[in-house]
Amino acid sequence: MNPATVQELIWAGVLVALAAFWPMMSNGYWLGIGVDVMMYTALATSWMLFSGPTHYISLASAAFFGVGGFVVGSGMSDYDASFWSMLALSAVIGGVLAALIGLATLRLSGVYFVIFTLGLAEMIRNLVSWVQNNFLGSRGLYVLTEFTDAHLYWMLLLTAGCVYLLGWIISRSRLGFALRIIGGDETVARHVGINTAMAKVILFTTTGVFGAIVGAIIAPRWSYIEPNQVFSPQLSFFVVIMALLGGSGRLWGPVVGVIPFLLIWNWVDSNFPNQSILVLGVAFLVIVYFLPHGFVGRIEQLRARARGR
Amino acid sequence: MKQAGAVLSVKNITKRFGGLVAVSNMSFDVAEHEMVGIIGPNGSGKTTMINMISGVFAPTDGRISLRGRLISDAAPQIIAREGVGRTFQLVRLLPGLSVLENVMAGAVYGHKRRWGREAEDFAHSVLERVGMDAMSHAPVSSLTYIDQKRVELARTLAGEPKVLLLDEWLAGLNPTELETGIELIHNLRNEGRTIVMVEHVMDAIRSLCDRCVVMSSGAKIADGTTDDVLSDQDVIRAYLGDDDA
Numbered sequence: 001m002n003p004a005t006v007q008e009l010i011w012a013g014v015l016v017a018l019a020a021f022w023p024m025m026s027n028g029y030w031l032g033i034g035v036d037v038m039m040y041t042a043l044a045t046s047w048m049l050f051s052g053p054t055h056y057i058s059l060a061s062a063a064f065f066g067v068g069g070f071v072v073g074s075g076m077s078d079y080d081a082s083f084w085s086m087l088a089l090s091a092v093i094g095g096v097l098a099a100l101i102g103l104a105t106l107r108l109s110g111v112y113f114v115i116f117t118l119g120l121a122e123m124i125r126n127l128v129s130w131v132q133n134n135f136l137g138s139r140g141l142y143v144l145t146e147f148t149d150a151h152l153y154w155m156l157l158l159t160a161g162c163v164y165l166l167g168w169i170i171s172r173s174r175l176g177f178a179l180r181i182i183g184g185d186e187t188v189a190r191h192v193g194i195n196t197a198m199a200k201v202i203l204f205t206t207t208g209v210f211g212a213i214v215g216a217i218i219a220p221r222w223s224y225i226e227p228n229q230v231f232s233p234q235l236s237f238f239v240v241i242m243a244l245l246g247g248s249g250r251l252w253g254p255v256v257g258v259i260p261f262l263l264i265w266n267w268v269d270s271n272f273p274n275q276s277i278l279v280l281g282v283a284f285l286v287i288v289y290f291l292p293h294g295f296v297g298r299i300e301q302l303r304a305r306a307r308g309r
Numbered sequence: 310m311k312q313a314g315a316v317l318s319v320k321n322i323t324k325r326f327g328g329l330v331a332v333s334n335m336s337f338d339v340a341e342h343e344m345v346g347i348i349g350p351n352g353s354g355k356t357t358m359i360n361m362i363s364g365v366f367a368p369t370d371g372r373i374s375l376r377g378r379l380i381s382d383a384a385p386q387i388i389a390r391e392g393v394g395r396t397f398q399l400v401r402l403l404p405g406l407s408v409l410e411n412v413m414a415g416a417v418y419g420h421k422r423r424w425g426r427e428a429e430d431f432a433h434s435v436l437e438r439v440g441m442d443a444m445s446h447a448p449v450s451s452l453t454y455i456d457q458k459r460v461e462l463a464r465t466l467a468g469e470p471k472v473l474l475l476d477e478w479l480a481g482l483n484p485t486e487l488e489t490g491i492e493l494i495h496n497l498r499n500e501g502r503t504i505v506m507v508e509h510v511m512d513a514i515r516s517l518c519d520r521c522v523v524m525s526s527g528a529k530i531a532d533g534t535t536d537d538v539l540s541d542q543d544v545i546r547a548y549l550g551d552d553d554a
Contacts, residue, residue: 174417174424181414184403191363192468193389193418 004171004251012168012252016161023150031149036262038156039218043235044243044254045163046210049170050203051240052248053179057114059236060101063121064094064208066231068215070128073141073225083145083220090216091209097124098208102201109186118233125231132227141225155217163210167251175199241283247294256295316341316503317362317393317472322371322381324357324527331357332368333527339472342501346514346535349524350548355507356398358524359476362505363395364388375472390420394470398477398507400457402449402464409445412436412463419468432467439463439493455486459493466497473497475506479513491516515539523547 022034043061051058068090075086105116170176178199181189189196219225238261246257261283269276291298315338324332332354339345347355361368364385373381380388394415403411412432416423423431436442439459444452452460458478465473479490491513497504498517508514514521514535521538523531525547531538538544 174422177410177414177417180406180410181403184405185401187365187397188401188403188414190385191389191395192415192464193386193420195386 002171002249003176004168008250008252009165009168012161012164015255016157016164019157020154023153031153033262033266035149035153035156035218035221036266037258038153038160039214040238040242040258040262041255042156042160042163042214043211043239044246044258045160045167045251046207046214047239048243048248048251048254049163049167050179050200050207051243052251052253053176054183054200054203055248056109056200057240058204058207059114059118059233059240060098060121061207061211061239062231062233062236063101063124064098064211065215065218065235066121066125066128066227067094067097068212068217069219069222069225069230070141070215070227071212072216072219073143073230074132074136076143076145077141077225078136083143087213087216090212094212094215095205095209098211099201099205101208102204103197106197106200118236121231121233121236125227125233128231129227143219143223143225145220147220149221152217152221156214159210159213159217164251166206170203171251175202179203237280241280241287244287245283245291245294247291247296247298249293249300250296253294253296256299314340316343316376317505318372318374318377319358319362320372320374322358322361322368322373324354324361324366325369330527332361332524334371335524335527335529336371337522337529337532339503339505341503344498344502344504344506344517344519346518346521347505347507347524348509348514348521349530352526353524353547354527355524356476357527359395359474359505359507362388362472363393363474386418389468390418392420392469392471393474394419394465394468394472395474396458396461396465396476396478398480400454400461402452402457402461404449406449407445408436408441408447408449408452408460409433411449411460412445412467415464415467419470421469432463435463435467436460438466438496455482455489458482458490462493471503473502473504475504475508477507477509479508479510487513511539 023031026034043065047058047061050056071090071093072083072086075081075089076083101120105113108116178189178194181194182196182199186196215230242257242261243254245261246253246255265276265279268279317339320336322332322335335358347358349355360366362373364383368381372379375391375393378391380391403414409432412435413428416428416431433442433445436445439462441456441459441463444456449457449460479487482490487510494517518535520533521535522529523538523544530543530547531541
């Protein structure tokens with residue numbers, strides 16, 4: 001991932017400002033899509049902070065997201081806690097969980113890392129279900145708030161904006177440069193003096209924090225929370241596909257992947273509900289065969305060609 | 310044996326991989342501004358020795374110290390920050406980064422930590438020294454082999470190491486490239502750098518090294534000035550077998 005420019009930050013700021021008007025121009029179906037877009041933009045961008053430069057594909061998004069939703073659900077339902085305090089708590093738990101996973105997976109790379117994160121997310125889902133059924137009562141968790149879809153949209157937009165800003169700062173820092181070196185050759189990274197373990201754990205932790213925050217914010221939308229729903233592994237795959245479809249070369253890559261993917265997904269899901277999973281497969285094929293560097297890679301290729309002429 | 314002013318000191322180093330003894334009870338010192346060659350037949354443990362100094366793995370036994378500070382149980386990044394820089398037997402560049410960024414990587418996290426404009430300027434100056442500044446914005450995939458090696462050397466120099474480890478830096482070069490390569494290392498030597506080089510190219514060893522440590526089957530069999538060592542009976546036997554000695 002290349003360092004982001006000041007120009008990119010200004011564009012991002014303009015886009016966030018414009019996006020804030022969406023709830024005033026839409027409602028119902030389109031506002032719902034807007035919430036989805038913001039949710040996945042925040043998730044995919046925070047996924048990119050770690051996986052973009054290092055090329056470590058994490059399938060643990062659902063674990064962090066689920067922890068966020070579950071903490072909010074459990075806190076509000078069982079302990080009468082406020083939404084805001086649970087939002088803060090879920091960020092902390094998500095961060096600690098990510099740091100632990102990061103420390104546990106330091107020696108893994110490539111496909112081993114992918115499988116390990118997927119397995120771990122599944123393990124956490126089952127563990128939470130088990131705790132829920134045996135100790136917290138199986139009455140289900142209700143998240144009842146006054147929030148409308150528009151409120152959730154704005155909160156997610158703010159989160160996505162924060163993720164972008166953090167990513168922008170990191171990409172221009174020594175830490176960001178260290179991650180690109182790690183992505184290139186971890187042996188070299190160590191021999192030029194980079195504490196690779198520290199750099200990877202820090203970045204993976206930010207991914208966990210934001211995953212949990214997004215999960216917490218989206219919880220009120222469901223009203224009723226059940227572990228199998230918030231820890232769905234499908235979410236982890238969605239995040240990866242959208243980020244790769246957009247392209248991992250730039251920090252704004254995920255946005256251009258999230259929007260077309262969700263539009264197509266929603267259209268297929270409402271018209272051909274039984275074939276929706278097919279979209280996932282086709283998306284994978286399209287990425288592998290036609291867009292190995294995502295839309296970003298294609299856009300930059302076209303731009304370079306135009307400049308060459 | 311230990312001389313005053315030794316920058317790098319290797320004491321009774323042994324490395325076992327399971328039952329295999331790769332390096333056995335090696336000791337040698339490297340003084341400041343000295344250029345020491347580690348030579349020996351294939352499989353004699355030279356690269357293992359370099360890997361232990363740079364921290365790729367810890368020795369089973371013994372001590373390695375840099376200016377009196379023990380480094381043999383430290384991680385590679387700590388050793389790099391203490392001031393040991395190395396190149397790799399098979400050149401290792403960072404493929405997604407430009408030539409300049411590859412060299413900056415060496416300048417940013419070493420024992421002098423530069424950043425931003427300062428790191429960039431310094432990287433340019435090091436690239437100029439190895440004769441590669443004109444290529445600083447090229448992608449590394451477009452470089453020839455000798456140029457890749459020069460960039461890797463520049464990355465290591467950018468960390469301003471107190472001790473520079475060159476692991477067969479001249480291997481795989483054609484005759485003209487070899488000339489360029491030897492001249493480049495000769496310049497480093499004239500700058501007064503402290504260098505340890507593992508090498509097979511005898512011409513280079515004769516013209517570059519003040520001293521040589523000879524290894525055979527993991528053990529040291531000779532240590533002395535290059536001329537003395539290369540005419541030593543044990544050394545000739547190790548390389549050529551008993552009949553020719």
